[in-house]
Amino acid sequence: MGAILKAIEYVYPKQKITNHDLSVQFPDYDFSKFEEKVGIKNRYWVQEHETAFDLAKEACNKLFKKIDKEDVDYILYCTQSPEYFLPTTACILQNHLGLKNNIGALDFNLGCSGFAYGISLAKGLINSGQAKNVLLVTAETYSKYLHPNDRSNRAIFGDAAAATLITFSEEENIGEFLFGTDGSGFDKLIVKNGCSRFPYNTQAEEIIYGTENVYTDNHLYMNGPEVFDFTNTVIPNFTKEIVNKNNISISEVQQFVFHQANSFMLNFMRKRLKIDSNSFFIDMEDGGNTVSCTIPIALKKYSQKGCESENIIVVGFGVGLSWAGGLIKINSKL
Structure with missing residues (x-):
């Protein structure tokens, strides 16, 4: 008995911010050197009215074109950009995606280590018999936290969401x-x-x-x-x-x-x-x-x-x- 990472889909917001766009705001900084050293040419930011939850829904619906959403029996939602202090965003996501009611759903607040944590948590749920198909969602909109004149962080961070299905397998493909x-x-x-x-x-x-x-x-x-x-x-x-x-x-x-x-x-x-x-x-x-x-x-x-x-x-x-x-x-x- 084991678990396997079966499918991934991701989305970016539609608003594309290029290094040229940033160079207009920060004309004294050489973004060509930044691009060569840091490796970033474009990043995508949500509009004022958009949230990480909006991106999460889009990523999940993209995933559901490949897998049957009726199979999902647990949602793990990793974000530091929640809809509210409370309630849990994963619960709201269950409703908006039209998933069945007899499933687990929880948020966990982690950043750059969150996906690795999520894989391990999903494996634990599956190997302990508590779930068979775990929907792991990561969604972030750090752009909402950036100061307009913070050139360094505005150049680095972008917004996105990803939906990953981790499912039961006869073989253990997650170590x-x-x-x-x-x-x-x-x-x-x-x-x-x-x-x-x-x-x-x-x-x-x-x-x-x-x-x-x-x-x-x-x-x-x-x-x-x-x-x-x-x-x-x-x-x-x-x-x-x-x-x-x-x-x-x-x-x-x-x-x-x-x-x-x-x-x-x-x-x-x-x-x-x-x-x-x-x-x-x-x-x-x-x-x-x-x-x-x-x-x-x-x-x-x-x-x-x-x-x-x-x-x-x-x-x-x-x-x-x-x-x-x-x-x-x-x-x-x-």
Whole structure:
């Protein structure tokens, strides 16, 4: 008895923001150098009236063109862009998708590690006999948290949603997963105001950080250098631990699919792990960093090339500070 990752679909919002668009707003910054180093050319942002939930519905309905929605018996909804403080967005999604009532539905609040967590949670539900077909939805609209004059984060983050079906299988195609947490770094990537500890402040002071980037405590703040240091200190060794946990060698892994944070960071880790570029997926030119959606989008793109019983290591890392990863096998196009 086991579980298999059966299908993935994803969507971007219709509003496309190019590096040229950003260069008009920030004429003193060389976006050609940014594109070459970070690997992002376009990102997509929702309109003011659109939410992550809207993208989630669209991604799920796209998935239902391939699979029968009547089979879904559990929803795992990963987001840091919920519709409300309460109720649970997954419950609203169940209704809007017209799914049956005798299913489980829950939200979990994780960012860049969320998809890896979700795969492991779905595997646990299936292997324990609590579900047979888990709909894992990741949906984020970080664009709503960005200060208009925060050039750095506006260049990096995009919005998206992905819908993934993880289902019962006679064979186990989802291997062992590992996790990590360092809550002492919670403030390295944060939207400080607007929840219980600090209310939204209409008089919030503008703060300059980095190279003339601007934010307030109502907006997303990321300490890029410290997040980079955390990633490159923790993730290479963590990846080796995942490989060892699954009793294989790095040479037996056909593809490493990491959270698509930025190309410079990914290549830095790839070289530390001594992985050939052909076995290390990087494709974020169109879409940018979509947080919990980057790995399912990357898996979908990679699977279109054709996969035959391939071992793939997925690793997510970021806000929290949180990291997670494990082994999956892909047998066909998702």
